[in-house]
Amino acid sequence: MQDLVANKVHDETRQGEAFAPFANDENQYNKKFYIESYGCQMNFSDSEIVASILQNEGFGATRNYEEADLVLLNTCSIREKAEQTVRKRLTEFRKIKDSRPGLLVGVLGCMAERLKSKFLEEEKLVDLVVGPDAYRTLPVLIEEAETGQKSVNVLLSREETYADISPVRLDTNGVTAFISIMRGCNNMCSFCVVPFTRGRERSRDVHSIIAEAQNLFDRGYKEVTLLGQNVDSYYWIDEVNDEIVTFGKLLEKVALVSPELRVRFSTSHPKDITDEVLLTMSKYDNICNYIHLPLQSGSTRVLQLMNRTYTREWYMAKVKRIREIIPDCGISSDIITGFCTETEEDHTDTLSMMETSAYDMSYMFFYSERPGTLAARRYKDDVPEEVKKRRLKEVVELQNRLSYESNKKDVGKTFKVLIEGNSKKSDADWMGRNSQNKVIVFPKENYNYKKGDYVFVKVNDFTQATLIGEVVKEL
Incomplete structure (x- = not known):
């Protein structure tokens, strides 16, 4: 058994460990970056800050790491399994880099701060290492890495909050x-x-x-x-x-x-x-x-x-x-x-x-x-x-x-649900959550609803992970 087990009440909305960004007007950018995020929601949020900083430097996001000039892994140190997964992924990118000398590979986040010397010196897996408080220095660090130098900034700050940076919403559902x-x-x-x-x-x-x-x-x-x-x-x-x-x-x-x-x-x-x-x-x-x-x-x-x-x-x-x-x-x-x-x-x-x-x-x-x-x-x-x-x-x-x-206990109850998108199992069903953060799946049928709409859904059935219902008129 793995060292992390998440109960699947939110199975319809959970994201995998790997997180690829959307491609946003790729043709307007000279270079492309690919980013994967691991761990907590804060890491996913940080990746959106990083995407904003890179976009301002002429990098466009891509879902395909094979066409990226820069590959970044935003890492987590909370569990050993997470570190093992990231290390394995870096080894895979190292092999790709051997056939593409111009490719830069970097580590961001918590593992960057904790294992900087191992990544750069002992294992030589990456070109740049950037801690959670140093994302503003990414442009300079990338320039250094492009010259063949190993670039690192893992200094922690007592002031940095990135309050003035407007995050680029990655892989967003728009809701x-x-x-x-x-x-x-x-x-x-x-x-x-x-x-x-x-x-x-x-x-x-x-x-x-x-x-x-x-x-x-x-x-x-x-x-x-x-x-x-x-x-x-x-x-x-x-x-x-x-x-x-x-x-x-x-x-x-x-x-x-x-x-x-x-x-x-x-x-x-x-x-x-x-x-x-x-x-x-x-x-x-x-x-x-x-x-x-x-x-x-x-x-x-x-x-x-x-x-x-x-x-x-x-x-x-x-x-x-x-x-x-x-x-x-x-x-x-x-x-x-x-x-x-x-x-x-x-x-x-x-x-x-x-x-x-x-x-x-x-x-x-x-x-x-x-x-x-x-x-x-x-x-x-x-x-x-x-x-x-x-x-x-x-x-x-x-x-x-x-x-x-x-x-x-929710069977027979009616909830106000925010539609987030299609159900993972069927495009004929909507998926949304109620106020209590429970996933509810219900058929689209002939209703003119769309993502971002609020609807009232009566729960008729359930699984351990999901409530199943049907749209009803407003209460």
Whole structure:
């Protein structure tokens, strides 16, 4: 079993690891670039920033790496499996480069910062290495690489937010888009490399966020997802209006762009999500009733080792509060099995917490030690791999049941659904999501609906991953 297992509630909308950009007026550009993104939504968002910077330098995007002058891999270090996948892919591009000497291959993102010397010196897999805070220097680094030099910039910043760069929307459906509201992370979770690869937390200018949301809506987009490693700690002092903007206030400002613009956000930290955020969600119909609330472990002892800064009881109280303020809120989570010293009792605590929280879906992993993290320095990775995998299997089986039960409860209900495109399985069906982030598939029939339209859909059937319904008249 792989070290990452995602419950497939969102199977109709999930993207693969590889992410090829769309071809946008290719003939107007002298050179072409191809980019693949791995890992979290933030990486996909960063690729859109990189695409904007490259486009301004005369590079056009292509889906075909064989015709590209520049190949970039935007990488993830969160799991060992992700690094193995990227390394294998780089080896493949190295072989292509041997037959095309002019081709440049570069690594961006978290692996770039963490493994720069290995890529450049030991393995000679790439021509340039660029960290998450150094994308503005790409034009200079490309020029250096074109002369045969190895180019690298992995310096972290305390100020960079790319607030002034308008992202080029890659492989877009024209309906949904990401907006990065902050970068970095101050939560030193002992298992996580993000603070070391993306630097300290800093929030983006509130005015640039609202302007980006407005621009997207004006261009026909109907949903934005506000992104950050911990969105609930967003904090901006608006000197123009003499106002302190918290995440709750930011959420309201984005919702006020238009009642026709749906707003989502990811990711929340249990210790930081506030009543202000929950009450704002309940106040505005266009703020989706969905929260991704990572658990990681249901054991207070393990949570302390993970430096998650909350207890089992704190998390349970937070879920209870969410249900009180937003009764129909969808909740998803992240879960790690087999963290250092985890016992069967700790594992049972995780299972019971899943039952109590009744997650709609979860992203589930077994622990893989990441070099440089606090856990790697402090603790022994002492849970045998076969035990990790067995516990992960039990977690996955439980989540599958919870997802099934959650979807079963929706049969007979009618939801407002935003059409995102064709169903993956049939062009005769539309696919969209409801406020709770559940995928709903329904037949097109003779209705004159199109992507980006809101429709009311009654759920008649379901699978573990998908709701199945039919269009009904407005409520």
